[in-house]
Amino acid sequence: MGLRKVGKKLANIQEVAKQARVSVATVSRVLNGQNTVSEKTRKKVEEAIKKLNYEPSMLGRNLRNSESRLFLILIPSISNPFYLEIIKGIEAVAISQNYNILLCETDSNPERENIYFDLVRKKMADGIISMDPTVNIETLKNLSENHAIIQCSEYEEGSGIPYVTIDNEDASYRAVKHLIQIGHKNIALINSDEKYLYARQRKMGYIRALEEYGITLNSQFIILTQHLGFENGQHAMKKLLNLHDRPTAVFAVSDLLAIGALKEIHASRLHVPSDIAVVGFDKIDFSNMTNPTLTTIAQPMYKMGTVAVKMLIDKMNGKEVESIILDHELVVRESTSGQFI
Amino acid sequence: MGLRKVGKKLANIQEVAKQARVSVATVSRVLNGQNTVSEKTRKKVEEAIKKLNYEPSMLGRNLRNSESRLFLILIPSISNPFYLEIIKGIEAVAISQNYNILLCETDSNPERENIYFDLVRKKMADGIISMDPTVNIETLKNLSENHAIIQCSEYEEGSGIPYVTIDNEDASYRAVKHLIQIGHKNIALINSDEKYLYARQRKMGYIRALEEYGITLNSQFIILTQHLGFENGQHAMKKLLNLHDRPTAVFAVSDLLAIGALKEIHASRLHVPSDIAVVGFDKIDFSNMTNPTLTTIAQPMYKMGTVAVKMLIDKMNGKEVESIILDHELVVRESTSGQFI
DNA sequence: TTTGGAAATGTAATCGATTTCATTTAGGCG
């Protein structure tokens, strides 16, 4: 490129060494706070650094140390607020450990995914935290032989890749149990595609709760959606409302789905929770802004993020890493706290 | 660190050269698709690459090229959905140009901000797209002398740093004019702190619309909030509802504020839009999920993102870059489409 | 066959740091 780049030439460690009349080794030692430098030379070097406005280049350092101090966060879509709180947790720990993150939105697109995997292959990233359920697990397994990888929230059983998650089956069980305990018997499930492990697990929790209370499963009450978006919730709810015997309660496996359901219920001039109670999942920020506010399962997202990074850093340092299951919590709000029956 | 790192040793360009019985220069030429390599040697090299499972290290390449092919996106908070669509636009162009982005959440915290600026100073990032209105503009100006920087959406007048944004004054004017045209005279403004340029601009648009229709300004109708969150909208609306003569319409400078206002209005058993009409700003995804759906000003966020990256890349290549104002649009939805009066 | 010039390839410097190992300096002690 024949184009002039922005900026003047910046000083490098050589020039600092010359300015301070010491060797580059000594400058490097001052930079890295090693204690084998005499007070006098340290002063000299620091003055030279200040005078030349020197900033050590991470490019040189990274090459020498064979690390980028970057890692990837794989998510299917940045629009899904569920991930945001996790990311905050990740960021906090990452920064404190002098790492930075590359937020990678795959759009569930294998090509896109591959671009990001390449970043790891080419040493531009030191590790991966995958939260993408649509990730190509074979590729991930292959990569995990040479690179540090942690699965967060979503995981593949028996992949050998450590994960941090919650007990989805139990969370789902509790959500449904709550609906049963406030008097519901006709409880629908808006689930996502059962190719995802969490979807299968949450369905099992749903079934277990029904069975425990002797409620027979109505297969018409289970709606599967392709994605976890608002519109998917609307469509699913529309189907449920068109049933001859429509449910009196709905458990959706994501808040966005639940909010879509809410909207559709309102559109049919029905009332939540007196006509239909709704429970979501995730406790995203918006679940508290709807009208009525949404009962939901709170995942410890921030914690999940922090734990994931710690596991990743351990893994990068060659330590043995165990998978972790975190606690969840049922948050009862207006969408189920009416006086049903 | 005495700990074993993950993974076996990976091949480097030297070993590929040896395996293919050529020089590293030739391997590099094959890698970079230069045409001065004969078909025969190219084959040899490609076979060696495959055999050794070689992946070129970006660390080496980046050092040699003095670039990281990374740039920073500065945002105050990832929780604000307004930024997400912009980021998608940024990502799309970045990827197509072989760049990756570091999403940097400052939390409006100068320390945090400085960590990210350091990344640029230390050459870990090639440029910055700042969307943070709380950014320290002096530091930004200083940095812009040596580094490529673009301001996106938020900007500082006369900073000399190119920006891409919309005409905030006009957008605000149109929103208020819309409220006037459907019959409102008592129109409140929920604005953010006027230390931000966009807040001052939007206030001016509000005033201009009122003046144009001969409506006298009621200073009690202007509420300033510290942040742009849901709760801030609730609080602001509470103040407005407590006024002796409460407004019949509210224009909030962000959808989140407007959604908070909606919630508060409902809590007071009032109806939108028949009792109070509401207009937001940004057209975030959720503005279409509320009940009623929200009238709002649509910013071309995706476009803004793509434009910002193009400007940044031009800037990095030393081209002269002009600031750009993009178009906006009023989107009328349920929160103002009732038959008021 | 010779030769000129283009095409192909190789050598070695370079990017900017860290680190090993060698060497110098300082200081305490007899």
Add this chain to the structure above:
DNA sequence: CGCCTAAATGAAATCGATTACATTTCCAAA
């Protein structure tokens, strides 16, 4: 004052690529 050890410093290799410049190879024309 000389000696020994520990502390301080420096020289040079190294990380893994790119590339300017030098050299070799190839082929067509004379």
